[in-house]
Amino acid sequence: MKAKEKIAALQALMKKEGIDGYLIPSSDPHMSEYLPDHYAARSWFSGFNGSAGTLAVTSEKAALWADGRYFIQAEHQLEGSGIELMKIGEPGVPTVEKWLADELPEKGTMGIDGVITSTAFAEELKKAFSEKEISLKNADLIAPIWTEERPAAPATKAWILDAAYAGKTPSEKLATLRESLKEEGVNAYLATKLESSAWLLNLRADDILFTPFALCFTLVLPDSATVFINKDRVPADVQEYLEKEGFAIAPYEETAAALRSIKTPVTFIIEKTSLSYALYQAMEENTNIMVKEGKEPIVYLKGVKSETEIKNLKIAHRKDGVAMVRFAIDLEGRMARKETVTECDVDAMMRHYRLEQEASLGESFGTIAAYGPNAAMMHYHPTPENCATLKPEGFLLVDCGGHYMEGTTDITRTYALGEPTEEEKDYFTLVLRSHIDMAKVVFKEKMPGIALDLAAREPFWERGLDYRCGTGHGVGFVGTVHEGPQALNGRCQVPFVPGMTVTDEPGIYETDKIGIRIENELLCKEAMETEYGKFYCFEPITYCPIDRKAIDPKKLSPAELSWLNQYHSTVYETLSPYLTNSENEWLKKACAPIA
Incomplete structure (x- = not known):
């Protein structure tokens, strides 16, 4: 069926079930950003x-x-689906809940699947519907329509990330978590986010493409801890390890029943954006459960990397840098020989060079290989059916990353495939200025991402330009490539502290014309302490040259030029011991200082 037919089938089922509206969010029972295909x-x-x-x-x-x-x-x-596009944040565009409140009839019925709808969203809908007395109804209308084609729920083999990489054992992390709960005045917690259970248990799997997580919930009570997971996919040695570390194992589908059956009074800390409405209702049904809204505790614990994790992350980025250099050399050679190279070829090349690195676990997300105007689409992905051929002109944007036993990476480089025009150099240098200004900022403690984000945008705002996304996001450790709580954007109120990592990836995106992005991962660290307080700064831990050919040095300030030359010096020193002589010759030129 085409999209229009699928929507018609859904509308027919809605009519049969007495439902006036239905919501399909981008989520799973864990409110994940990246979803299992199921x-x-x-x-x-x-x-x-x-x-x-x-x-x-x-x-x-x-x-x-x-x-x-x-x-x-x-x-x-x-296009052609009959579905209207609502551009979030644009003038005159209503929110989902406002649009539904306007469209649905008085005393109508709104259908949601509480298993995949967050409590926060369900409550927003209730609030928006109160005036018209529209009721919510739990109903799974997806399964009856999405049948034969629907992938099964994932159940890949689970494994343990050794503490030599992860920094601490699960029992040590559990003790830290319980101390954190105590500070919040609570004694119970349900880890619903997959990355939270992954961090706490040092448990990994391959349930989500590019994201090494296992579908599970972890329930922490005052005197017990239980992992709810499909037991068939957990090898005996992993079960034994987790039990030894203090975690019982129970079937995945028994999570809600376990909440309903708690016999002694407990107080849970919950974050309604990451807790499904179905599990929240299970908590509400148990009079022994009190809830306190607050920060999802593990998100804040894992957001600050330990010394062991930082040491390993730098190894992962060094490996990634070697892969990026070998890709760039290969690409240059193919273009010089006038071979046919497509965006899909770039994707395959990048995958090859990452996988050949020792202890590689694969890609951390699908490579964005975007040539020319395609790069104006921030999250464009080439397919065999829609794949541009590279020419010796314009820009190629490559946004990619990898998982290694030592950590997760995310990097973007934009390459000039021919002699760039003055306009192309102007755009590229603008993005580079923004990237550098963010990377070299020094700031006082307790500064949140919303304040720091301004440093990157100033060069754009000087010219009446901007980019419709954040400047950067946290990156997980052998986990999701997008990690909170820290971020560089116009919304994040979380203060940066030493040990946090974040990407620095400003860009320019001119529809049907050009797209340029430069991305490094930054590590927050202490800069100095004076009578005015503590000051922090960022250290780039991504090691890969930035295309010098596309830079207009006259448009960089002395401080920006100094930063770039120092960065390239660090790249060369870091990568050169791991490259061949010919590769080092290429790298030396790519990292040569600009006068």
């Missing part, structure tokens, strides 16, 4: 396969909400 219902129904978006359907209409990263992509993929 839960990619929004993508299946709409045809829009960006990582974020919400589909709302009424008896006569369908609309999809997407943010600025996906405006261009969504316009293309929704």
